[in-house]
Amino acid sequence: MKAPQNRRVFVVGYGAATALGKTFADTWKRAAAGEAGFRRLTRCEADPRASVVGEIPDWDPAGCDFVTPREAYNWNAAFVILTMAVCKEALAHAGLAIDPETGPRTACLIGSALNGTDAFRIATDNYVNKGPLKVSPYLLPNLCANVPSGKAGMLLGFTGPVFSPQGACASGNHAIGIGARMIRDGDCDFVLAGGVETCLIPEIIQGFANMLATISVGEKDRAYTDPTQASRPFSVDRRGFVLAEGAAVVVLAAEEAVARWGLTARAEVAGIGWTSDAYHFTLPNPATIVRAITEAVDDAGLSAADIGHVNAHGTSTPKGDQSEIECLRTVFGDRLAGIPVTSNKSQIGHSLGAAAAVEAALGIEAMNRGLVLPTVNHIPDPKFSDVDIVSTQVRRHRYEHFLSNAFGFGGTNCCIVFKGVS
Numbered sequence: 001m002k003a004p005q006n007r008r009v010f011v012v013g014y015g016a017a018t019a020l021g022k023t024f025a026d027t028w029k030r031a032a033a034g035e036a037g038f039r040r041l042t043r044c045e046a047d048p049r050a051s052v053v054g055e056i057p058d059w060d061p062a063g064c065d066f067v068t069p070r071e072a073y074n075w076n077a078a079f080v081i082l083t084m085a086v087c088k089e090a091l092a093h094a095g096l097a098i099d100p101e102t103g104p105r106t107a108c109l110i111g112s113a114l115n116g117t118d119a120f121r122i123a124t125d126n127y128v129n130k131g132p133l134k135v136s137p138y139l140l141p142n143l144c145a146n147v148p149s150g151k152a153g154m155l156l157g158f159t160g161p162v163f164s165p166q167g168a169c170a171s172g173n174h175a176i177g178i179g180a181r182m183i184r185d186g187d188c189d190f191v192l193a194g195g196v197e198t199c200l201i202p203e204i205i206q207g208f209a210n211m212l213a214t215i216s217v218g219e220k221d222r223a224y225t226d227p228t229q230a231s232r233p234f235s236v237d238r239r240g241f242v243l244a245e246g247a248a249v250v251v252l253a254a255e256e257a258v259a260r261w262g263l264t265a266r267a268e269v270a271g272i273g274w275t276s277d278a279y280h281f282t283l284p285n286p287a288t289i290v291r292a293i294t295e296a297v298d299d300a301g302l303s304a305a306d307i308g309h310v311n312a313h314g315t316s317t318p319k320g321d322q323s324e325i326e327c328l329r330t331v332f333g334d335r336l337a338g339i340p341v342t343s344n345k346s347q348i349g350h351s352l353g354a355a356a357a358v359e360a361a362l363g364i365e366a367m368n369r370g371l372v373l374p375t376v377n378h379i380p381d382p383k384f385s386d387v388d389i390v391s392t393q394v395r396r397h398r399y400e401h402f403l404s405n406a407f408g409f410g411g412t413n414c415c416i417v418f419k420g421v422s
Helices: 024-032 069-074 078-094 117-130 139-143 147-156 168-185 202-210 255-260 286-299 318-338 352-368
Strands: 009-017 106-111 190-197 246-254 267-276 309-311 401-404 412-420
Touching: 009 024, 009 078, 009 168, 009 255, 009 352, 024 352, 078 106, 078 147, 078 190, 078 246, 106 147, 106 168, 117 139, 117 202, 147 190, 168 190, 168 246, 168 267, 168 352, 168 412, 190 352, 246 255, 246 352, 267 286, 267 352, 286 318, 286 401, 286 412, 309 352, 352 401, 352 412
Parallel strands: 106 190, 309 401
Antiparallel strands: 009 246, 009 267, 190 246, 267 412, 401 412
């Protein structure tokens, strides 16, 4: 094999669809205003106590200008068309034209935790109630994790590698990390990297509820009358995450490609750290999380003192938030009190395989604007009195590097350090 080219890798654009909006611009506007995007479930019916979720507002696959009624019918795993739409937005934001020169040098890595479970549900219902011949011949492609990337390539014209990094709730960071390594080594010049999740179906909602991972909103909970208060990372009354659908794609580019095609570098992928827990399928292992964080900082050629902001995994679960704070204390020591910490999941919920990619895009935009987004709905927990949780509203703060954490079921951890571009 050829020797790695050791190229620097930059983020040149992004797109997103979240509970705050069906585009990145819509999402950013509401995030910066301190809003949260939660409401009662409309996609289907579920236990009322588990019915506060994050739905993409006004999202209709059939409404996309590239989707015919036949396409919308056949591709009934919603993550397929959602990926196509967000990839299209990301390339437009980057200003990158896919042509005979750039297309073969462009890869697409879109991770997902649950893939096309919605399509499988439709097929099962058809099989049981209408007979075996009513199972769609498109079912298997709808379940393939790589097909959303492949369909995006068919729409947009790139022909580099397409596959789906499967890292549960860390999938988005895994996609960015792998994509950055591919560009660094010279395998491609551009990568559309991110994650997608369309998980709001009854069985998935109830499965998370029954394992006590998501919040149960009873009459005494403050989210009962105001669903926007359901996700509250690091808050004294946190009671589980809010399940959300969403997608995000960041466009990565090699340094020389940025200059050659006149693109705008928005941040550098400076350091990557990834580990596995070998511990428990849901409970975190602090030792390996600390290692993932320290390896990301070391890979960036930095010390802990250089990190100016932490975009936390911050799911709003009692044990998860406690464990993450303990890991940050181990890494940063007394300095942690001076590092603003926030969790975007307070505003967009937990979109599983998409979460880290959404948080990367929001974090980069915030850094470039000299801001830290808030952890809304926050009521201070005395256990975290030594931590600077950015709450209530956006904060002005200048910094050159931020750490973005992502951890997933099965004990998978991926942390990335992003560097600002002056």
